[in-house]
Amino acid sequence: MNISGKTKVVGIFGYPIAHSLSPLLHNAAFEKLKMDFVYLPFLIKPPELKRAVQGIKALNLIGINVTVPHKQAIIPFLDELSPEASLIGAVNTVHHCQGKLIGYNTDGAGFIESLSQEGGFDPRGKRVLLLGAGGAASAITFSLVEKKVSELFIANRTFKKAQELVDRLKKTASSSCYLAPLKLGELSGTNLLPKIDLLINATSLGMFPEDPPPLSPHWLLSSLFYYDVVYNRRTQLLKAAADKQIRYLDGQEMLIHQAALSFNIWTNQKAPLRKMRRVIQEKGG
Ligand SMILES: NC(=O)c1ccc[n+]([C@@H]2O[C@H](COP(=O)([O-])OP(=O)(O)OC[C@H]3O[C@@H](n4cnc5c(N)ncnc54)[C@H](OP(=O)(O)O)[C@@H]3O)[C@@H](O)[C@H]2O)c1
Known part of the structure; x- marks a missing residue:
């Protein structure tokens, strides 16, 4: 240089x-x-x-x-x-x-571009479950709504933050998709996961080796595409997705x-x- x-x-x-x-x-x-x-x-x-x-x-x-x-x-x-x-x-x-x-x-657009260019996944008309409601989640969900996903479920540890994000998304002009907030810890009690096309971990869980996965790897079903935005290591869920030969991307591509x-x-x-x-x-x- x-x-x-x-x-x-x-x-x-x-x-x-x-x-x-x-x-x-x-x-x-x-x-x-x-x-x-x-x-x-x-x-x-x-x-x-x-x-x-x-x-x-x-x-x-x-x-x-x-x-x-x-x-x-x-x-x-x-x-x-x-x-x-x-x-x-x-x-x-x-x-x-x-x-x-x-x-x-550029976080949301970076997510979408990596998803389509590197993952070959078109989010239009798809059912998406996103875990988290912080900064990364916010950028990604606005871009997904703009790309016309059909249903977007946002599950967060703190339910109120998921609710607030959904409320903000509902106010966007292009928001014609079905939006619902959920509590992260209560997901496995629902029958939602088998219907999901795209599952995204946008929590910070997985950044440290001792972190538990945000969701049991049991729920990584072969029908879905898994995207983990954590970029500093391969998370437990990412490894499970690879083992199960599920389509996936890690946060390095978004980065x-x-x-x-x-x-x-x-x-x-x-x-x-x-x-x-x-x-x-x-x-x-
Ligand atoms: N790949 C990229 O380009 C890129 C870009 C930006 C961010 N990221 C990554 O995205 C992740 C989130 O970043 P951020 O900026 O969105 O952070 P943030 O605004 O601090 O949000 C953190 C999120 O993680 C959840 N969370 C934290 N600890 C948890 C726990 N123990 N159990 C359950 N949920 C927990 C929080 O839930 P609560 O609301 O309940 O606290 C919140 O939804 C990080 O790993 C970051 O490195 C990647």
């Missing part, structure tokens, strides 16, 4: 940030395409967020990614939001363009595709997906 006076700077704001794979992904992409860009991690404590966002303009950065815990908190400091970011209520990408800071959310969409926003160039996938695999994540 040759940094010169002309090198353009992008980066990521988060707290913590040391674990982030985004610098690896983007710098590999810039290197592959011989682009004079560099991607840096910025450790930004919550009380410093406003000043850090002002710094994007002051330092003439091209843009940034935004991760935990700033995805919602950053919104009041931006000049404009894309329709997706506005609907989802969270931003993971900022573009500094013509003096303005524009917020985007790569959301990064590729951010890359495109900043550079107007198509990201080298294969190169990005290779560096993640080499990292052993």
Whole structure:
């Protein structure tokens, strides 16, 4: 990497940030395409967020990614939001363009693109059960509704959060699908699972080796497609899906595709997906 006076700077704001794979992904992409860009991690404590966002303009950065815990908190400091970011209520990408800071959310679209391009699964008209109601769940469910799934069940440990997400989804103009909140712990008592086409783990369960699965592997039926958004390890459910030869994808694909969409926003160039996938695999994540 040759940094010169002309090198353009992008980066990521988060707290913590040391674990982030985004610098690896983007710098590999810039290197592959011989682009004079560099991607840096910025450790930004919550009380410093406003000043850090002002710094994007002051330092003439091209843009940034935004991760935990700033995805919602950053919104009041931006000049404009894309329709997706506005609907989802969270931003993971900022573009500094013509003096303005524009917020985007590429998590949901990254999920959908990976599902169709890498998984060969078209969500239109499908019945979906999504576990979780946090940030990832929110981005994914708005994109699934936009893609016209027919039924979307959202099961969360804290039922109230599932209910609130369903209420927000119902307000979207394109929401013609059947939406229902559920309590995660009560799923096995229902007869829902045999009817599901796509099962998604969007909880953080599985990030640590001692985590129990959010649902018994018994419920991984051969008729469904399983998507686990956890990207730092193969979760118990993912391993069970592989053992049962069920179609599945892991969170690395969503990570790569959301990064590729951010890359495109900043550079107007198509990201080298294969190169990005290779560096993640080499990292052993
Ligand atoms: N692949 C990607 O590109 C990508 C992008 C974003 C996030 N992610 C991953 O998605 C996962 C969720 O991230 P997030 O940002 O949505 O986090 P978040 O906003 O903190 O939400 C966490 C979710 O997990 C649930 N949960 C946490 N601990 C649980 C437990 N012990 N039992 C049952 N449910 C539990 C929470 O339920 P409650 O509401 O009951 O607390 C909530 O629904 C993480 O693994 C993250 O790394 C992946």
